[in-house]
Structures are given as structure tokens and as C-alpha cells.
Amino acid sequence: MNSISHIPKAEIHVHLEATITPSLCRKFAKRNKVILSDDFFGSEYAYQWEDFYDFLKKYDIVTSVIHTPEDYYELTYAYLKECASHNVLYLEAMVSSTHAKAKGMTYQSFLDSIQEASLNAERDFGIVSRYLMNGIRHLGPESVQGTAEEVLKNPHPAIVGFGLAGDELHFPPHLFSKTFDMLKEENFPITVHAGEWDGPENIRKAINLLHPTRLGHGVRSIEDLDLVKEIIEKDIVLETCPTSNIATKIYENYENHPVKKLHELGAKVTVNSDDPPFFNATIQGEYEAMSKIGFADDVLISMTRNAIEYSFLDNQKKKEVLTKLN
Numbered sequence: 001m002n003s004i005s006h007i008p009k010a011e012i013h014v015h016l017e018a019t020i021t022p023s024l025c026r027k028f029a030k031r032n033k034v035i036l037s038d039d040f041f042g043s044e045y046a047y048q049w050e051d052f053y054d055f056l057k058k059y060d061i062v063t064s065v066i067h068t069p070e071d072y073y074e075l076t077y078a079y080l081k082e083c084a085s086h087n088v089l090y091l092e093a094m095v096s097s098t099h100a101k102a103k104g105m106t107y108q109s110f111l112d113s114i115q116e117a118s119l120n121a122e123r124d125f126g127i128v129s130r131y132l133m134n135g136i137r138h139l140g141p142e143s144v145q146g147t148a149e150e151v152l153k154n155p156h157p158a159i160v161g162f163g164l165a166g167d168e169l170h171f172p173p174h175l176f177s178k179t180f181d182m183l184k185e186e187n188f189p190i191t192v193h194a195g196e197w198d199g200p201e202n203i204r205k206a207i208n209l210l211h212p213t214r215l216g217h218g219v220r221s222i223e224d225l226d227l228v229k230e231i232i233e234k235d236i237v238l239e240t241c242p243t244s245n246i247a248t249k250i251y252e253n254y255e256n257h258p259v260k261k262l263h264e265l266g267a268k269v270t271v272n273s274d275d276p277p278f279f280n281a282t283i284q285g286e287y288e289a290m291s292k293i294g295f296a297d298d299v300l301i302s303m304t305r306n307a308i309e310y311s312f313l314d315n316q317k318k319k320e321v322l323t324k325l326n
């Protein structure tokens with residue numbers, strides 16, 4: 001039992017495919033006859049990568065062992081079980097239909113498996129979970145548009161929102177404005193990665209062109225206090241991922257990470273693990289790190305409340321989860 005075990009937690013920024021542990025990775029590789037050299041496994045982090053772009057490449061290689069709906073079931077159930085053991089009440093994870101379809105799964109089959117794992121984990125451990133479909137920026141605007149159209153045409157109970165991930169620096173917001181206008185028109189909940197790698201100018205564009213109610217990371221907004229003010233005024237929640245940002249060398253350590261300052265300025269923040277084994281991150285580790293840099297328990301609980309309140313869960317279920325928190 002660590003010092004943070006008693007704090008109820010929630011996570012709204014984690015890439016489901018990236019939760020794969022080395023043991024599941026080896027198991028799926030064997031089952032699906034994928035040869036994955038030992039070089040992909042690391043000592044500092046569970047998987048080897050050099051920098052962010054190398055991370056994106058290795059991410060694709062490591063997750064390429066996930067081939068079937070059964071793999072998705074096992075992956076989802078395992079992560080939910082782990083989170084529930086650390087008092088996580090609610091989880092919202094990003095998934096990629098581009099990945100699933102590249103491996104031959106149908107849109108319906110991989111989502112049905114995730115949904116089954118979600119329901120079984122809720123029955124077995126009490127953890128509630130929902131999922132966001134991610135468009136991948138560096139696959140280009142047409143790919144993201146196709147992903148979003150499929151989501152809108154095929155409503156699935158597991159999918160409650162749309163996200164945008166990938167290479168933020170080389171694929172700026174304006175490229176995707178048509179897709180996000182379409183999502184907004186349909187009142188489909190939106191979160192986008194912005195302000196992880198790129199600075200205030202493109203965070204502003206992401207807010208104004210892509211209509212998010214949450215920002216993935218958003219931490220580089222600290223470089224422009226007027227932007228922080230705009231984020232607060234527009235009531236946009238920040239899905240911060242401190243350990244991820246330190247691993248990718250955006251910030252040196254937790255003390256230098258802007259999460260505390262953003263909170264002090266009045267921004268609504270949450271903490272999240274992003275790509276857990278790639279960065280040796282865990283959701284309980286994030287809460288623990290925040291406790292160590294001076295966030296009091298009641299503030300940590302308010303982060304959990306932010307995550308649930310600004311989640312894309314339907315109102316009735318949200319009330320149920322908030323009741324557990326209160």
C-alpha cells in the first residue's frame with residue numbers, strides 16, 4: 001500500500017494500444033507469429049526509443065503485435081484490472097481504428113471486444129471505462145477525415161469522443177479543420193493533443209479551429225499567460241502527462257514541469273500516464289509525483305473530479321461515478 005493508494009483516481013489521457021506490457025507484447029507476438037527482436041525491449045523504459053519521432057516509430061512496431069479482437073480484449077481487461085487495483089474509478093482511453101483495420105480487424109469487431117472487456121472489468125472490479133477514437137495526424141488529413149466519418153456513421157456504445165494524436169509539429173491544426181467542423185456540427189465531443197511539442201500559437205489555433213473542450217497535454221500554454229487566461233475563460237481542461245513530458249525531455253523534472261503553475265493560475269488540470277510502459281508511467285505514479293511536488297490530497301481529489309466531470313461519459317453514469325468519488 002503506497003501513500004497515494006487511498007486517493008480515488010481517474011485517467012482520461014492514455015493510448016490503449018500503448019498500455020501493452022512487455023509480457024503481453026511477447027505473448028501476442030508468439031501467438032500472432034510476429035518476430036520482435038529483443039532490441040525493442042529496453043532497460044530505462046520497457047521499450048527502447050531514442051527521441052519522440054523514434055518513439056512514434058517504435059510505438060507502431062511494438063503495437064503491431066496486436067492482431068485480433070481477442071488481443072484487444074486481453075489488453076483492455078488487463079489495463080483496467082491494473083488501474084482498478086490502484087483505486088481508479090474512471091478511465092477514458094484513446095483507441096485507433098487505423099491500427100485495428102491495418103491488422104485485418106473490422107471496426108465493429110475490435111470495438112465490440114473492447115466493450116466486452118470494459119463491461120466485464122466494471123462487473124469484476126467496479127471500474128467504469130469509455131473510449132475515444134483517435135485520428136493520427138501524420139497519416140494526413142484524409143486519413144483523419146475517414147476515421148471521423150466512420151465513427152459518426154457507426155455509433156458504438158464504447159466510443160464517446162474523438163481525439164487527434166501523432167506528430168503535432170509537422171501536422172498543424174488547420175490541416176484538420178474540416179474534420180473537426182464536421183464533428184462539432186454533430187455535437188461529437190472533442191479533445192486534441194496540443195501544446196505538447198508545439199507552442200502557444202498553434203495551441204490557440206487548435207482551440208479555435210478544432211473546438212476541443214479538453215487539450216491533450218496543453219502544458220506549453222504556460223509560455224503565454226494570455227493563452228492560459230483564454231483556456232480558463234473557455235473552461236478547457238488540460239490532460240497533463242508529466243512523466244511522459246519528462247521522458248521525452250520536454251521538461252527536466254517534475255519541479256520544472258508547468259502542471260503546478262497552471263493549477264495555481266486557475267487552469268483545470270488532470271494527470272495522466274499517456275503511454276505507460278514506454279515512459280515507465282502509471283496513473284498512480286502520476287498522482288504520487290504530484291503529491292511529492294506539493295499537491296495536497298484535496299487538490300489531487302479535485303483533479304480526479306475534473307477528469308470525471310469533463311469526461312465524455314453520459315450524464316447518468318457520470319453522476320454514478322461522481323457519487324463514488326464523493
Ligand code: ADE
Nearest residue numbers: 015165166167193274275
Ligand atoms: N501517440 C501516442 N503517444 C503520443 C504522444 N505522447 N503525443 C502524440 N501522439 C501520441
Ligand code: ZN
Nearest residue numbers: 165193216274
Ligand atoms: Zn497522448
